[in-house]
Amino acid sequence: MTKTSSTPNTSNASPASGGRPGLGLRLDVRNLSLLGVLLALVIVGGFTRPEQFLSTSNLQLVLTQASVIGVVTVxxxxxxxxxxxxxxxxxxxxxxxxxxxxVATQEYGFAGILFTAVAVGLACGLVNGLLIAYGGMVPFIATLAMLASARGLALQITEGKTQIVTVQSVLDLGVPDSYVLGIPPLVLVFAAVTVIGWLVLNRTTFGRRTVAVGGNAEAARLAGIDVRRQRLYLYLLSGLCCGIAAFLLIILAGSGQNTNGNLYELDAIAAAIIGGTLLTGGRGTIVGSVLGVLVFTTITNIFALNNLQSDVQQIAKGAIIVAAVLIQRRTLRGGES
Structure with missing residues (x-):
């Protein structure tokens, strides 16, 4: 007699899809849909402002602007x-x-600026992680407190003034002469972070633990995962990405301001959601998030080239977010049936 296994076949489910058969296919369809939206936006931009939008310099600008928020979104x-x-x-x-x-930091040159940006990001991520993982605070409250504290400290350091970067080796990374085969260094960093993020989420134990904790924290704990330590690591990772993005923004703007990153949290969350990452946890896609960033950045660029008001732009972004959430709910219902 031939024995049949009762273990469900999940070979078609990706690690980041929470192990649900067929969900990886739906995520691919979502990514293809986002690519379609991005292509439609390129067509609109090329039709309304062909000379400006399709120029090499403008495409480089779009990718460069997407790099900063893109790293945060990862x-x-x-x-x-x-x-x-x-x-x-x-x-x-x-x-x-x-x-x-x-001024004190810039005395240490390129390395000092890079180290400080990353160290501050990691320190803030550590505080968030400790409060949430070991302090038992709700993530919304803990990170909201960090938002207020970090903004206040940034304002105190600058006294409301713009701090100009004088380290030439940092400024040189933002000029065309530093481009590699026409690609700005910031875009290369963004690409590297994206690839590493995808590999970590989809091909490592850390990624599988992240999905497990988001899907069912108690089940993950019973399976032997240290949920608190995993959450600490995740907020450290978020802080690291913020530090890297801060350095990229310093290169892009040539300065540091307390108003930097205004509403980046909303843009990053929105990009992740429309990309297919489930807001309640248990499913995430780096590729989708990056496509979401490119969609929003392209929208901003098209509106700017056509001299449209920012309020209309925000309405368009809001409509896209609502549509993405509704599609996400239908996808989940389809997976449960």
């Missing part, structure tokens, strides 16, 4: 996949950028 995707939220990413970026551009 970290946010991990946090949301685990069932958490981080409202402090924009404020952490601002604090890291101003701390890294003080």
């Amino acid at each position: 970290g946010m995707t991990f946090v949301i996949t685990s069932g958490g939220i981080d409202l402090s990413v924009g404020a952490i970026l601002a604090l890291a950028s101003v701390w890294a551009t003080t």
